[in-house]
Amino acid sequence: MTKKQKNVLNRIIIAIVLLIVIxxxxxxxxxxxxxxxxxxxxPYFVIGHDILRKSIKNISRGQVFDENFLMAVATxxxxxxxxxxxxSAVMVFYQIGELFQSIAVGKSRKNIAALMDIRPDYANIMVDGEIEEVDPDDVEIGSEIIVNPGEKVPIDGIIVEGDTTLNTSALTGESVPRNAHCGDEIYSGSINMTARITVKTTKEFGESTVSKILDLVENSSMKKSKTENFITKFAKYYTPVxxxxxxxxxxxxxxxxxxMGQPAHVGDWIFRALTFLVISCPCALVISIPLxxxxxxxCASKNGILVKGSNYLxxxxxxxxxxxxxTGTLTKGVFEVTDVVPAEGFDKDNLLEYAAYAESASTHPISVSLKKAYNQKIDNTLVDHIQEIAGHGVEADYNGHHILAGNAKLMKLKSIDYSAYTKAxxxxxxxxxxxxxxxxxISDIIKDHAKEAISGLKSLGAKETVMLTGDSASTAELVAKTIGIDTVHSELLPADKVEEVEKLLAKKSDKEKLAFVGDGINDAPVLSxxxxxxxxxxLGSDAAIEAADVVLMDDDPLKISLAMKISTKTLRIVKQNIVFALAVKFICLVLGALGIANMWLAIFAxxxxxxLxxxxxxxxxTIHN
Known part of the structure; x- marks a missing residue:
């Protein structure tokens, strides 16, 4: 409990004791x-002096109609x-309600602060052989910082010394630690668990992952939902009315x-009007909806889902x-050899050896996957005359043999009599x-939870799932069939993807929404x-964080259905509060106008x-999957 909350509690206790004694x-x-x-x-002034002061101050500013004004006039x-x-009792119970509200809001903010407690307080740098703690903002790009076990990684960088295990749960929502080795890129907000490491920074603190995440969460309240905007406008007109x-x-x-010649009892009607004012206070809606x-x-942040505003939620x-x-969304974007089919006179090992040496000078993902499958050290002295043929493949001389490795176009270009293969x-x-x-x-690896993710979305009411890709039709169809995608459009250019999304947008009703899920790097036009x-x-994908409305920090498509569950349950809570608050207030307002409700019922209303x-x-x- 804060000092201010303790002060209010003390005043409540004093006021209640005084009321009982009097x-x-x-x-x-x-x-x-x-x-x-x-x-x-x-006791009235002990408990209500701040309400009266706020009311007078707001009236002087032209802000007449608020809960302070209602309480002041009524009491x-x-x-x-x-x-x-x-x-006096109305003022006491109003302050009790305000105290409960303050504690609840403080608890919510404290919980969220704990979830997002990833901002580092300092960075360790070596100065004259001594470790010195400095403000992360003062660390320049290219500096070497030391991260001890138990400390937060303060700035994004690359490990230049040491191996360790990192806890990235604050960033991704995943509790499984990740191993990090010398040469690996690591991200601010992670917690070093096992060993001291030296990290060469690649970004300034203000541009690092932790700063971007905190900025998104802190500014998410700026983008209000339709419901919040409605309640704000509603309260603006409701209170004067x-x-x-x-x-x-x-x-x-x-x-x-x-x-009409009937007894008026002016005092009774004024008392009814004052009761009416107490009942009408819109605090329940104005406070609980944004909360x-x-x-x-x-809750989404806790689970590694960054939502940029309540409008998107x-x-x-x-x-x-x-x-x-x-690629990179439903598949890992990591290629691996899934089948080796040698022709007569060759075996699988020979085939992989020839292909690996032919591709030895390339860093293309396909070349990397061939070298990985070969799993032997490449002796670069055995290969020469490597030449890349754009759009076709490569040719090279290896150990006295002339090697060609590439697509069907290369075989046709070189007049090689080959057997066309039909596997995706x-x-x-x-x-x-x-x-x-x-x-x-060579195939891209489907993500572990991709099939489960699509199934989960359909169970939540998704009408259609569509995959857009630049890959060949056979590859796209295989992935779609494996994970349960409804519709596939393949061999697309970026502009073609936008065109397909436009068709779907024209097809759906106004109330139905369309989401595009991509890697945030090459898909910015479609994302927007x-x-x-x-x-x-x-972790640390700047393009993704900038381009999208929702960012999944651990690349797990299963988190999409969790985000939808959080959205649905949050809106359910919002609607419950709106219906409950308006229903109780309407009933009590009618009873107050008829003279049936007294001040005590008004206090409850x-x-x-x-x-509640x-x-x-x-x-x-506390919403969870």
Whole structure:
């Protein structure tokens, strides 16, 4: 509990004790009315002086209609009508409600701060043989920093000395530690677990992963959902309306009754109007709705899902069409040899050897996968005259043999009589001394949770899942069939992807939303064109963080369905609060206008409803898969 909250609690206790003492005292010792009024003013000012001060200050600024004004008018009016106990009690219970609200909001912010407690306080640098702690903002690119076991990595960089294990749960939501070796890139916000490492920084602190993540979470409240904007506008007009309605309730009925020759009882109607004001206070809606979205965004952050605003969190629940990029999104973007088919006179080992040496000078992912499959040290002295033939492949001389390795176009270009292979994947045909030696099949690896992710989206109501890729039709169809994608469009250029998304946008209804899921690097045009862009951000992918509305920090497509669940449940909590608060207030307002509700019921309609709504809103923090 903060110092301010303790102060309010102390005032509440003092006020309650004074009210009890005064009430008991006046029942034992008869006191004149003016003395009773003075006695009750003491606890009233003890508990309500700050509300009165805020009300006067806001009125001087032209901000008349708010909860402070409603409480001030209602309680002062009650005191003037001789309802001293009720007037003071309303202020006490209002402050109790405010205290509960403050504690609940503080708890939510504290929970989110704990989830995002990844901002490093210092960085270790070596100065004259001594380790010195400095502000991470003062560390320049290319500096070497030391990270000890148990410390947070302060700035993105590359390990230049040491091997260790990193806890990246604050970034990705995954609890499984990751091994990091010399030469690996690591990201700020990770926690070094096992050994001291030296890291050469590759970014300034302000541009590092941890800063970008914190900036996104801290600014997410700036982008409000439609529901939040509606509540803000609603409260803006609602409060003046109920104030004027209360005024009308205090004035019109007595005039009409007097005109009709009936007893007016002006004091009763004024008391009804004051009760009406207390009931009408919109605190439950104004506080609980933003708190619900704040909790939902915090819960998503805990699970490695960065949502850039409550408007995007709200949109997620309406997504019915999911469009996926293939490489890096549904597949790992890591190629490996999945089949080796030697021709007559060759074996698998020979074929891989010839292909690996032919591709030995290339860093292309396909070349890397061939060398990895060969799994032998390449002796560069045995290969020469390597020549790349653009769009076809390579040719080289290896150990006295002339090698060709490439696609079918290369075989045709060199007039090699080859056997066409039909298996899906990238096909590398190999010829040795102008004789066909066989075919090597290289495939991208499908992500572990890709099939489960698509199934999960369909169970949540997705109408259609679509995959757009520049790959060949056979490769695309194989991936789509394996993981359960409904529609495939292959051999597309970036502009073609935008065109396909435009067709889907024209096809869906206005209420239905379309999400594009990509790697955030080559898919920026499509990410921005979709209703909501979801990027497989990976750790430290600047392009992904900039381009998308939602970023999955661990590249796991299964997190999409979790994000939708968080969105749906957050909106359910929001709707529960709206319906509950408005229903209770409407019923109590009617009862208050009819004179059935007293100040005690008014207190429940305001303070009680607010406490229940805020407590319900905090449930958004605990949503999980």
């Amino acid at each position: 009430t008991v005292f006046k029942t034992i010792v008869p006191v004149p009315g003016y003395v009773e009024f003075i006695l009750y003013l003491i 002062i009016g009650a005191m003037c009508l001789g309802e001293y106990l009720e007037g 109920v104030c004027y309605s209360a005024l009308a309730l205090a004035i019109i009925p007595p005039i009409v009754l007097t005109f 619900s979205f704040f909790g939902g965004i915090g 709200e949109t997620l629940s309406d997504v019915k069409y999911f469009v996926f990029d293939k 994947g990238t096909l590398v045909y190999v010829a040795v001394d102008d004789k066909y030696a066989g075919c090597i099949v 064109r979709a209703d909501i862009g979801i990027a497989m951000g990976g 305001d303070v009680g409803v607010m406490i 709504a805020v407590m319900n809103a905090t449930r958004a923090l």
